[in-house]
Amino acid sequence: MGIKERKQKHKEDLRSKILEAAKELFVKEGFEATSIRKIAAKIEFSPTTIYLYYKDKNDIAYALHQEGFSLLRTQFLPLMHVESAFERLKAIGKAYIDFGFKNPDYYFVMFMLKDPMDFVNQNCGDEWEEGERVFDFLEQTIVDCQAEGYFKDMDKELMAVNAWTSVHGMVSLYLMGHLKKVAEVKNLQIENENLIEESFKLYIDLLARTKQ
CATH class of the missing domain: 1.10.10.60 (Homeodomain-like)
Incomplete structure (x- = not known):
């Protein structure tokens, strides 16, 4: 060298x-x-x-934000080859959950810290390249699901937002300890990870019923 x-x-x-x-x-x-x-x-x-x-810590936070999205996208890339759109949608959700579990620090900076988005708004205008690339893949999967008969009467962008926020809610509640507390208060005989898994299955079952 x-x-x-x-x-x-x-x-x-x-x-x-x-x-x-x-x-x-x-x-x-x-x-x-x-x-x-x-x-x-x-x-x-x-x-x-x-x-x-x-130049400052906002710049550092944004760099971490970009790095995290790059890592998330690498987990999504293999899923582009899943032929069935609905199976691909399920795989995206599972990959997102897995990413949050294995990379809680990145997840916190990417989705639970507002400062990187403040940086985007102040310095990137309407551009959010790293987020858009991930979201566009999800949105295209929704379009492909519609071609298979799912979500027929639903707006593709709103449906993509719904899919994202639903799974994000599960992950963030898990990471911040809310699910564990609910399980304790309600005396649920189920581990945190299994509670997420069962909740995700229920969500997927509800989505499956939209097929016409």
Whole structure:
């Protein structure tokens, strides 16, 4: 590896350390309580070094937001080859749930922290490339489901939003501990993960009944 390659690798490694440290602090301490100085202290670099890569912590949050969506999209890519649209829709939901379970920190930054979206609104106008690419795949799957006889009288975009928000609700309630508390209060003899699985099955069963 030449000098140029080593320098590039050093930059990439440091960028990754900054993002990982910021992600951990955002989740544990909250976005407002996290400062560039705290992020720098965690990776044992000066704040000035971080400013060489990101202009502020909003920029860092958005970078994590982009990274998370890229990771989510890689989990969706193999599903493009699922021929049955309704089976593909089910697989998308399962992949989304699995992503949330395995990447709770990314999920928090992507969907439960408003600051990355504030950055998008202030700097990207009507563009939201990373989100649109994921949502467009879901919307096209809804269109394909309609061709199979599902959701015939429903608006494709509203149906896609409904599918997203329904599964997102399950994941966020799980991650924030609400499902566990409901299970305790109602004395439900079922584990958190199984409660999500059963809820998802029920949701899919309801969707299946829309076929004409």
